[in-house]
Structure formats: C-alpha cells, structure tokens
Amino acid sequence: MGTRNPVTWLGSPTFPKAAREALADTQLRQNLRKATGTIRGRRAAAVAEMTDWENLRLAGEAIKNDVLSRLDTLLVQLEEAVTARGGVVHWARDAAEANEIVLRLAREAGTDEVVKVKSMATAEIGLNEALEAGGVKAIETDLAELIVQLGDDRPSHILVPAIHRNRSEIRDIFQRRMGISVSDEPAELAEAARRYLRQKFLTTRVAVSGANFAVADTGSIVVLESEGNGRMCLTLPETLITVMGIEKLVPTWQDLEVFLQLLPRSSTAERMNPYTSVWTGVTPGDGPSSFHLILLDNGRTATLADSVGRQALRCIRCSACLNVCPVYERTGGKSYGSVYPGPIGAILTPQLVGDMHDPLSASLPYASSLCGACFEVCPVRIDIPQVLTHLRAEAVEAKGRTAESIAMAAAAWVFASASRYERAQKLGSLARFIARDGRITSLPWPGSKWTSSRDVPAPPAESFRSWWRKNRGS
Amino acid sequence: MKVALLATCLTDTFFPSTARAVVRLLERLGCEVAFPLDQTCCGQMHFNTGYRNDAESLARKYTEVFSGYDHVVAPSGSCAGMVREIYPEMGVSAGPMYELSEFVVDVLGVTDVGAWFPHRVTYHPTCHSLRMLGVGDKPLRLLRAVRGLELVELPAATSCCGFGGTFAIKNAETSTAMLTDKMKCVLDTGAEVLSAGDNSCLMHIGGGLSRLRAGVRPVHLAEILASTEEEPWAHATP
Numbered sequence: 001m002g003t004r005n006p007v008t009w010l011g012s013p014t015f016p017k018a019a020r021e022a023l024a025d026t027q028l029r030q031n032l033r034k035a036t037g038t039i040r041g042r043r044a045a046a047v048a049e050m051t052d053w054e055n056l057r058l059a060g061e062a063i064k065n066d067v068l069s070r071l072d073t074l075l076v077q078l079e080e081a082v083t084a085r086g087g088v089v090h091w092a093r094d095a096a097e098a099n100e101i102v103l104r105l106a107r108e109a110g111t112d113e114v115v116k117v118k119s120m121a122t123a124e125i126g127l128n129e130a131l132e133a134g135g136v137k138a139i140e141t142d143l144a145e146l147i148v149q150l151g152d153d154r155p156s157h158i159l160v161p162a163i164h165r166n167r168s169e170i171r172d173i174f175q176r177r178m179g180i181s182v183s184d185e186p187a188e189l190a191e192a193a194r195r196y197l198r199q200k201f202l203t204t205r206v207a208v209s210g211a212n213f214a215v216a217d218t219g220s221i222v223v224l225e226s227e228g229n230g231r232m233c234l235t236l237p238e239t240l241i242t243v244m245g246i247e248k249l250v251p252t253w254q255d256l257e258v259f260l261q262l263l264p265r266s267s268t269a270e271r272m273n274p275y276t277s278v279w280t281g282v283t284p285g286d287g288p289s290s291f292h293l294i295l296l297d298n299g300r301t302a303t304l305a306d307s308v309g310r311q312a313l314r315c316i317r318c319s320a321c322l323n324v325c326p327v328y329e330r331t332g333g334k335s336y337g338s339v340y341p342g343p344i345g346a347i348l349t350p351q352l353v354g355d356m357h358d359p360l361s362a363s364l365p366y367a368s369s370l371c372g373a374c375f376e377v378c379p380v381r382i383d384i385p386q387v388l389t390h391l392r393a394e395a396v397e398a399k400g401r402t403a404e405s406i407a408m409a410a411a412a413w414v415f416a417s418a419s420r421y422e423r424a425q426k427l428g429s430l431a432r433f434i435a436r437d438g439r440i441t442s443l444p445w446p447g448s449k450w451t452s453s454r455d456v457p458a459p460p461a462e463s464f465r466s467w468w469r470k471n472r473g474s
Numbered sequence: 475m476k477v478a479l480l481a482t483c484l485t486d487t488f489f490p491s492t493a494r495a496v497v498r499l500l501e502r503l504g505c506e507v508a509f510p511l512d513q514t515c516c517g518q519m520h521f522n523t524g525y526r527n528d529a530e531s532l533a534r535k536y537t538e539v540f541s542g543y544d545h546v547v548a549p550s551g552s553c554a555g556m557v558r559e560i561y562p563e564m565g566v567s568a569g570p571m572y573e574l575s576e577f578v579v580d581v582l583g584v585t586d587v588g589a590w591f592p593h594r595v596t597y598h599p600t601c602h603s604l605r606m607l608g609v610g611d612k613p614l615r616l617l618r619a620v621r622g623l624e625l626v627e628l629p630a631a632t633s634c635c636g637f638g639g640t641f642a643i644k645n646a647e648t649s650t651a652m653l654t655d656k657m658k659c660v661l662d663t664g665a666e667v668l669s670a671g672d673n674s675c676l677m678h679i680g681g682g683l684s685r686l687r688a689g690v691r692p693v694h695l696a697e698i699l700a701s702t703e704e705e706p707w708a709h710a711t712p
Contacts, residue, residue: 369638392524
C-alpha cells in the first residue's frame with residue numbers, strides 16, 4: 001500500500017460535481033447522444049441476429065465464474081504454459097510494480113520509445129505517465145487513443161476513448177499536433193493517422209499491449225481489434241510486453257468460442273471483429289523474439305474476496321453498458337474520474353481503489369438511477385444494479401453519521417409503526433396549505449434539489465388509509 | 475378471489491385516488507380486496523440508498539403484515555420488484571407479489587376490463603416494471619382494450635425518466651437532464667394524458683410537466699382501467 005491507485009485520476013471531483021460541469025457542455029451532450037444512439041441501435045440489431053444469445057450470455061457468465069473460482073490454479077497453469085513456450089511471466093501486485101517492470105524491460109531493450117496496443121490495463125495503471133517519468137515515450141496506436149493522447153486529453157469511453165470528440169475537433173487536434181493540413185472527412189483523418197503511425201511501427205523495437213483473453217492450458221494471449229494497428233505492434237517489434245489483469249483468463253480454447261461471439265457483437269456491433277491476434281510464447285523467426293507477460297492484481301484479489309462485488313471481474317470490457325446508460329449518455333465518461341466510466345466503472349473503480357472513505361469512490365455507486373439497462377445488455381450478465389446497491393451500503397457504512405443517515409434512521413423509525421406513520425402522514429399533509437393550484441414549487445434544502453426543476457403535488461387532505469377506514473372500516 | 479393491496483407509502487400519502495381505483499377495478503373484476511392497515515413502506519428507499527439494516531427491518535415487517543394472503547397486488551412496479559426480487563437478496567422471503575397489470579392479465583386472465591377513457595394517452599413503461607419484473611406488454615394490452623382510448627406510442631419509451639429515488643436528489647442535474655428528454659418525448663406524442671404503472675415515475679415526469687405548465691395530465695394505469703362509461707373516473711388532485 002502507500003502509493004495511491006492511479007485507477008482514479010488525481011484531483012477528480014465527486015461524480016455529481018463533475019457531472020454538473022459536463023452537463024453544461026452542449027457540444028459534449030450532442031456528440032454523445034449521436035454516438036451512443038448509433039451504437040445502441042447497431043448492437044441491438046447485431047444481437048437480434050443470434051437466436052441463442054441468452055444461452056451465450058449464460059455460458060459467458062458460467063465460464064467466468066468458473067475461472068474466478070479457481071483463479072489460483074489457472075494462473076499457475078498459464079504461467080507454466082507461457083514459460084514453456086519461451087515467454088517470461090512477471091507478477092505485479094499493484095500499478096507501481098507493473099509500471100516498474102515495464103520500464104525496466106524497456107530500458108533493458110535499450111529503447112526510449114514504445115508503441116502501444118490499445119489496452120485498459122495499462123491505462124488503469126497510468127503506464128504512459130510512469131514511462132514518461134522514466135524517460136520512455138509511449139505512443140498510442142489505436143486511432144481513438146491517439147486522438148486522446150495528441151489532445152492531451154483523458155479517455156471517456158472504454159472502447160472509443162475519444163467518443164466525446166466530433167470529427168471537426170479531431171481535425172483541429174491533428175492539424176495542431178501533426179503540423180499538417182487536413183479536412184474533417186473520416187477517410188482523410190484516418191489517412192493522416194496512418195502516415196503518422198506507420199513510421200513508428202517500422203522503427204520502434206518494443207511494443208506494449210494488454211490482453212482480451214489468455215488461454216490457461218496453452219498460454220496463448222488473444223487481442224481483438226478493428227484497425228490492424230494492434231496487429232502491427234504485436235508482430236513488428238523485437239520485444240512484446242503484455243500487461244494483463246489476472247481475471248482475463250479462460251480455461252481452454254473451447255471457452256474462447258463463447259467470448260469471440262459475445263464480445264464483438266456487444267462492443268462494436270460486429271459479427272466478428274476485423275483483427276483477432278493470438279500468440280503463444282515466442283516463435284523463432286516469426287514476430288517478437290522476446291515476450292513478457294505481466295500479471296496484474298491492482299485490487300483484483302480484494303474484489304474477488306467480496307461475494308457480491310466479485311461479479312465485476314467477469315467484465316470483458318465491451319462497453320455495451322456505457323452505450324445504453326442514460327446517465328453516461330448525458331454526463332460523458334470523464335465525470336466518472338477514472339479510465340473505467342459508465343455503469344461498469346461505477347462498480348469496478350471503487351472496488352479496485354478499495355477505500356470507501358475516498359469521496360470519488362463513495363460517490364460512484366450513486367451515479368445511477370438503477371434503471372437496469374446495463375444488466376440487460378451485459379454479455380456476461382453482471383447484475384450491475386445489485387452491485388451498485390451493495391456498494392452503496394459500504395459507502396454509507398464508511399461515512400458514519402451524516403445528516404442523511406439521521407434522516408434515514410428517523411424515516412425507518414416512522415415506518416416501523418403504522419400509527420407513527422399515520423401521524424407523520426397527517427402532519428405532512430399540512431404541506432397542502434403552502435401549495436398553489438395543487439402544486440408546491442419550492443421547498444427548503446434538500447427538497448430544493450427536487451423543486452429546482454420539478455413541482456411536488458400537494459398532498460391530499462385525506463390519505464388512502466383514512467378513506468379506507470372511513471368507508472370500509474378495517 | 476381474495477387479494478391484499480399493498481398501496482405503497484407514496485400512493486397512500488400522495489395519490490390516494492390510485493389506490494381507490496385499484497379497489498374499484500379489482501372489485502369490479504370479482505375480487506375481494508383487503509387493505510391491512512398495519513402496512514407502511516416496503517423499504518425500497520432505504521435499500522437503494524444503502525441503508526440495509528433499516529430496509530431489512532421493513533422487509534420483515536412487510537412479511538408479518540402480509541403473511542396471511544395468497545395474493546398481494548401493488549400499483550407499482552418498483553415496490554413489487556422490491557418485494558419479489560430484492561427481499562430474497564436480503565434473505566427475506568415474501569409470498570406471491572404482483573404488479574397490477576401482471577395480476578389482472580396473468581392471475582385473473584383478463585385484458586378487457588370493461589374500461590372507458592376517451593382520451594389521447596401515451597404510456598411510459600417504467601424501468602422496474604420492464605426490467606426487474608418483466609411485465610412486457612401487459613399494461614399496453616390492457617390499455618388497448620380500453621374503449622375510447624387513443625394510445626400513442628411514446629418515443630424512446632424504455633429510457634429511464636431519471637427519477638431513481640434519492641438519485642433525483644443526489645444527482646439532481648443528471649436526473650433533470652434525463653427528465654428533460656423524457657418530457658420532450660411525451661410532448662412530441664401530443665397526448666393529453668401520460669400514464670404509467672408507477673406513481674413515483676409519474677410524480678417525477680408529472681412534476682416536470684407541471685413546472686412547464688405543459689397541460690399533460692399524469693394518470694396512473696389503475697385510474698384509467700377503473701374508469702367506465704357509467705362511472706367515469708373523476709381524477710382530481712384532491
């Protein structure tokens with residue numbers, strides 16, 4: 001312990017505060033509405049093609065639960081398989097350890113520049129910043145990650161980290177940072193990025209990647225992507241360093257079949273993603289001659305110890321929950337203060353941080369109306385609303401005595417007895433005298449949070465129960 | 475058939491006309507309705523805000539109050555969901571609980587309840603009815619059978635209205651942004667009545683529409699189904 005977990009961004013405000021600012025950004029809201037609306041519709045169509053989709057989800061859930069229940073032995077099996085095929089396995093307890101290993105390996109390879117395959121694990125540990133502090137430059141090669149990097153920006157989506165940008169904003173970033181003149185046509189922008197990156201692929205000797213899956217019994221690592229830039233990084237450099245969360249395992253190749261169907265349809269709404277790269281250790285004369293696998297914990301074993309919260313470790317980072325989330329659609333990803341935004345971020349980030357006294361962590365489980373749209377689309381059936389309320393209970397416990405906890409205790413005391421409840425009801429109904437035209441338009445705090453945009457109906461003189469007693473007796 | 479009514483604290487206190495409508499409807503359909511006066515709140519607010527112990531006490535109180543009944547009906551998808559789906563998470567098992575449209579369609583086997591309601595109506599399906607209970611199109615089937623009623627489809631119907639209990643207070647701005655989009659969809663339908671199976675969502679959307687003086691009336695599904703040509707439902711904000 002000691003060093004802070006970089007999964008949340010230093011100095012990030014709590015969710016409600018960040019969201020308030022994001023909501024005022026009309027350009028952001030327009031960009032997000034368009035982007036999430038489009039991908040939502042496409043995903044629904046891609047999923048509707050599959051008659052066995054619900055069975056696939058059940059299978060995905062079952063395989064991941066099996067992995068989590070015997071993670072200890074499967075990880076050792078993976079280590080043995082990777083080592084037997086010429087790879088080197090490293091274990092990292094936290095972000096600092098993982099970053100240190102990558103930096104050391106880059107230095108040993110004699111390079112001050114690495115190319116990167118899009119990866120959530122390396123974003124989670126703040127690898128780019130750590131490498132930079134050690135004098136090594138990391139170059140993102142995923143188009144959206146590159147846009148974020150060149151814009152000195154932060155990611156706002158798991159799959160499309162630059163989803164908050166529209167094409168004219170992207171053109172401005174490219175012109176400024178690449179020193180070129182380019183239109184905002186998607187094809188031209190992609191061509192500009194291609195030219196910029198191609199030179200890097202051909203000259204850089206070390207690549208860093210994450211992993212979508214690792215097959216325990218063969219030691220094979222799997223990366224799914226759309227652009228082919230990942231494939232360049234995975235094949236051209238001499239040294240490949242993969243940073244992988246310890247939960248990314250599947251036991252066998254057979255299990256992979258389920259996820260290769262679930263992930264693309266949930267994530268990019270494709271039947272199959274354009275590039276699936278698989279490698280097993282090193283193969284002389286083919287691809288990198290040196291392969292290092294870093295197995296990252298960073299709060300995962302602590303999450304695994306929580307019988308309700310551990311289901312978050314089933315996540316395959318598809319982003320479907322972000323795209324359907326009504327909160328995410330309006331606030332954007334940066335309001336969540338972490339590389340993991342949206343509903344999955346609201347349950348994963350606080351668990352990886354592991355400290356509900358942290359104000360941001362404690363605010364994240366409340367960043368949801370509990371509408372359940374996330375659970376409905378999750379390809380591995382993570383019951384996100386269930387974990388949210390579970391973590392809310394932890395947040396309440398960590399906070400101790402607050403104005404809210406006193407009010408809640410009072411409400412519980414009133415509700416515990418029908419006669420007390422009835423007396424409170426009669427007292428509350430006096431509020432009808434401050435109503436005009438049947439509505440109350442202004443209440444003192446915290447009711448003002450409601451009446452700032454919504455009226456309250458005037459309470460009637462007679463509750464249902466008094467009507468019932470009068471008309472039906474008992 | 476004997477059935478107990480869980481009026482829900484919100485409806486009991488703020489929307490008594492909805493609970494009276496449930497009584498009228500179920501009696502018209504041949505049920506004997508009981509209202510155990512010891513009932514208070516199902517504990518959903520406490521549970522959803524993170525106050526587990528209080529929620530669990532209220533859950534146990536519920537099971538005591540309703541233990542003698544084979545069927546309990548609530549005019550609320552979220553309170554019914556609390557009892558049916560969340561109580562077991564807390565280790566509390568309650569008897570059979572139905573949201574109103576489920577009870578009428580599945581248990582009583584009726585879709586035409588003999589109602590008459592000559593208005594242009596749009597229906598918001600509410601998240602917990604839809605995704606926690608899975609009531610599907612039961613409310614819509616009931617509404618389609620209502621004479622005189624013109625049902626207009628609500629665009630983006632399955633999107634949350636932004637209520638979410640204490641979410642509307644804790645994240646008031648985000649909640650309002652969701653509400654704004656929901657209101658726009660409601661207004662786009664040109665309906666004069668917005669209906670739903672849950673007074674909490676109706677209070678939220680209705681509260682926003684009231685602020686705009688939009689002239690769209692929120693009316694609970696039960697009140698539409700209770701209305702007949704002989705006895706039209708006099709919806710009054712009492």
